[in-house]
Amino acid sequence: MTRILFHGGTLFDGTVSEPSTGDLVVENGRIVDVGTGLDGDESVDCSGKWLSPGFFDSHVHVTMDGFDVLRQLTSPFSLSFYLAAQNLKKTLDIGITSIRDAGGADLGIKEAVDRGMIPGPRMQIAISMLSQTGGHGDDWEACGVNVPLFVPHPGRPNTVVDGPDEVRKKVRELIRNGADVIKVATSGGVLSARDDPRHAHFRDAEIAVMVEEATAAGIFVMSHAQATDGIKAAIRNGVRSIEHGIYLDDEAIEMMLRAGTWLVPTLHAPRAVVAAAAAGASIPQSSVDKAKMVAAAHDDSVRRAHAAGVKIAMGTDCGVGPHGSNLDELRYLTDTGLTPLEALHATTSSAAELFGVDGDRGRLAPGQRADLVLLDCDPQDIDNLAGRVRGVYLDGALVSTGAATVG
Ligand SMILES: [Zn+2]
Numbered sequence: 563m564t565r566i567l568f569h570g571g572t573l574f575d576g577t578v579s580e581p582s583t584g585d586l587v588v589e590n591g592r593i594v595d596v597g598t599g600l601d602g603d604e605s606v607d608c609s610g611k612w613l614s615p616g617f618f619d620s621h622v623h624v625t626m627d628g629f630d631v632l633r634q635l636t637s638p639f640s641l642s643f644y645l646a647a648q649n650l651k652k653t654l655d656i657g658i659t660s661i662r663d664a665g666g667a668d669l670g671i672k673e674a675v676d677r678g679m680i681p682g683p684r685m686q687i688a689i690s691m692l693s694q695t696g697g698h699g700d701d702w703e704a705c706g707v708n709v710p711l712f713v714p715h716p717g718r719p720n721t722v723v724d725g726p727d728e729v730r731k732k733v734r735e736l737i738r739n740g741a742d743v744i745k746v747a748t749s750g751g752v753l754s755a756r757d758d759p760r761h762a763h764f765r766d767a768e769i770a771v772m773v774e775e776a777t778a779a780g781i782f783v784m785s786h787a788q789a790t791d792g793i794k795a796a797i798r799n800g801v802r803s804i805e806h807g808i809y810l811d812d813e814a815i816e817m818m819l820r821a822g823t824w825l826v827p828t829l830h831a832p833r834a835v836v837a838a839a840a841a842g843a844s845i846p847q848s849s850v851d852k853a854k855m856v857a858a859a860h861d862d863s864v865r866r867a868h869a870a871g872v873k874i875a876m877g878t879d880c881g882v883g884p885h886g887s888n889l890d891e892l893r894y895l896t897d898t899g900l901t902p903l904e905a906l907h908a909t910t911s912s913a914a915e916l917f918g919v920d921g922d923r924g925r926l927a928p929g930q931r932a933d934l935v936l937l938d939c940d941p942q943d944i945d946n947l948a949g950r951v952r953g954v955y956l957d958g959a960l961v962s963t964g965a966a967t968v969g
Contacts, residue, residue: 563589564603566958568934571608574941576615576910576925578903581940586613588932591957596926606936611952614906614941615924616659616683616933618913619888620826621784621805623881624649624682625666625712629753629835632844639713646671650682652886655965656948657935659956660684660917660924662743664784664805665691665699666881668717669740681961684933686917688745689736690714690721691786692729692772697722697763698747698754698786711753726771729764733775744776744783746801749792752835752852753845753882759808759856762791769799782918784826788856790814797823803916805877806831808856810863818872824916826877827864829894832857834883864898874900875916876909886965892944902942932958 566588573596574581585600586593625642627649646667653661661683663671668689675682690712693699700722701710714720717739723732733744748764750757757763769785776783777800785796788808796804797817803824807814810825818825835853839845868874876895878888895905914924923931936953939946951964 565589565594565601567600567602567605568608568613569600569605571611571613571936572940573926574612574614574906575927576907576914578907580903581612581942586926588958591932591959593926593928593930593932595928606953608936610938612937612939612941613926614657614935614937615910615926615930616935616954616956617657617889617909618660618876618917618924619653619658619878619880620662620803620875620913620916621664621828621877621879622653622661622885622888623666623879624653624661624663624671624885626881628838628843628884629845629882630838630843631709631846634711635709642666643671647674647680647682649881649885650675650680652965653880653888654681654683654954655951655962656886656889657937657951657954658683658888659933659935659954660914660919662686662688662784662877662917664688664745664879666712668715670717672740684956686742687740688743688784689739689741690718690745692721692723692732692744692746694763695722695724696757698749698751698757700754700756702756704756726767729768729771730775733772737775737779737781741781743781744772745786746772746783746796747786748796748801749787749789751786751788752832752856753849755846755848759788759852762789762795764795766795766799769795769801773800797821803875806860807863807867808860810867815867815870815872818867819870822873824873824875824912825864825867826875826916827860827895827898828877828879828891829860829864829898830887830891831879831882832860833894834879837883861898864895868899873912873916874908875913876905886948889944889948892947896944902944905944906941934958
């Protein structure tokens with residue numbers, strides 16, 4: 563069996579330990595040894611470089627490329643599949659080897675990656691977000707027509723549901739269609755014109771049913787949750803991660819600590835909405851106003867949650883912002899109080915644990931899958947990370963030489 567030796571690099575192991583110099587040996591796609599003075603049949607010279615576990619983004623939308631209502635109305639239906647291929651490559655090129663698609667990507671896209679037809683990170687897919695009537699995923703517009711962000715098709719059902727019975731049936735349908743995670747909106751949001759991010763959506767009985775059905779299928783529930791009451795309802799009913807978490811009060815933070823709930827801040831998203839509107843994208847004024855309204859509360863919530871010790875996993879909502887800019891989130895995380903090492907931990911082993919794959923990947927340790935990023939800067943130098951990726955490996959095989967060398 564071929565032993566591939568990555569030698570002489572500085573290893574960031576995916577935990578909050580300080581990086582240190584060492585070798586790493588890969589056999590059959592898995593890390594078999596980490597130490598010093600190791601040997602191998604083939605070698606990759608890592609001297610002067612840093613090696614990290616492949617990065618995770620816990621919240622992306624690969625079928626979406628910015629939010630622009632006019633462009634959405636005039637884009638051919640199938641274009642989004644080709645966009646997904648392009649976005650997956652952009653994601654992989656910056657060292658992200660595992661993603662959760664929080665709505666949009668269907669089983670065909672995931673299978674195309676798994677079969678090696680298109681390059682991309684490993685995917686967990688939510689397919690489509692459960693939303694109540696008038697909720698964040700209800701695409702009814704005031705003009706009286708539905709303008710879906712993700713057009714329903716045989717692999718991607720419409721998921722606007724009300725009442726425990728409809729919820730139960732829809733979760734089962736999503737699981738049948740290949741969902742690896744169930745996504746729900748337990749509050750209003752920013753980009754949906756007709757709701758309010760400060761209002762809770764779905765009642766406890768509905769959320770409990772989602773979690774019950776997901777648990778029976780061995781998968782987790784992630785919740786778009788911005789309103790304080792919507793956040794608490796999600797935590798109370800066993801949702802695994804709070805996405806965005808804009809209005810966290812002390813009680814919500816306390817509940818997250820007790821339940822072990824993750825926070826996926828996506829600080830990138832409201833910033834991207836404001837920037838896109840300023841650059842001329844056609845975004846309803848109500849959404850731009852909401853993005854500005856939530857920004858300060860959002861940063862403050864993440865700061866307090868981190869200080870209290872809430873588990874954080876890196877997620878960006880890219881698709882709202884440009885794919886390939888995902889690692890900007892690390893700067894936003896450190897701006898709210900995380901150290902660079904903590905931000906990197908959120909982007910590797912903490913996210914792996916959230917995904918339920920920590921036994922498989924997310925750390926540089928024997929037994930872990932050899933999903934690796936080779937960087938020519940210290941990963942703690944978070945501002946420059948994306949342009950400093952020199953190698954991305956899946957199962958020990960080189961799949962990208964980084965964004966700097968591709969078009
Ligand atoms: Zn999202």
